[in-house]
Amino acid sequence: MLFSQKLALSLTLWASLVLALVGSHSTELFVIMILIGILIARELSSVYIRPSIAYKMDVFIQVGIIAFIAIVMRRILDILEII
């Protein structure tokens, strides 16, 4: 099995586990848990993956961070009762 296949399989299992735990309750929590999974996978696999895969994973992380910032902003606005 290619390392990239192992990576995809492990993140699929992580996504399934998070989905099983979170269910349909909180989309925000689900997105954050997925982002944490990608960050951990990126850090643990950094030695073993090709630069092209590392770059693609970084794109996922950047999208996840933007989503995370949006979630935090939404929460802040919610707490301040602006929205």
Add this chain to the structure above:
Amino acid sequence: MAKHSLLRPEYSSKIIGVIFISISVYLFLFTDHINPALASAFIGIFTLLIVNFPTVEEDVSIASLKSGVLTYHVILDDLEVSSMGIHVPPQGDLTGSRAYIPASESIEIPDLSDEMTIVSLGRGKVGIAVPPPGYPLLEEAKERIGYGLEDKGLESGRECMGHLSEGMGLARSFSFRRDEGNVKLRITHGRYQDYCESLREVSTDICTRTGCPICSAYLTAASESLSSRLKVMDFEVEGKHIKYDLEVV
């Protein structure tokens, strides 16, 4: 048995990715299950983008790996040199690693330089010095980890070997340790076991002289990281496990 083309990883990963994305589109459009839809979209896009595949078919790359080492073997066998090779790291005038095969077991090891291939320095310093068959594989691993191995020690050697095993998939696992001044290297084969066995069927001298490209990459990594000349003292195969006992000379 040849794999059906749809079962090859380059196609199967894309099929799986498209299936997950289709499921996510269905869940987004026709149901209220947002999280399962997000999970499916994530898995689908991740599988499509991340799972890469070898640009050369595995059978072709294995045949390429075989051809180089068999050429070495035929030449070395015909010269009737010793069956035990010595892995020499870059030292002095030698800027790249070499596999040195002395003319006989008791012969002294000369100071090698880049120009020496057929070594004939007299006083017993006779042998063949060739670039290790696994040197390009090791160079690739070093480029990926981002630093050289020369004299960096056992841990750096292990990190590089880890990349050869996990990152490049050359072996399932390895063990590299010092044992009372000598060095023990154990390699557990994975997908390349058949390749290794087919070479051993030709002759086990391949394993003890230079090693096949896979074993040679590990042996050269060991020699470079310890910055020591490592002579193959014993070689053993137990199923998937390859055992090298190396002496620092």
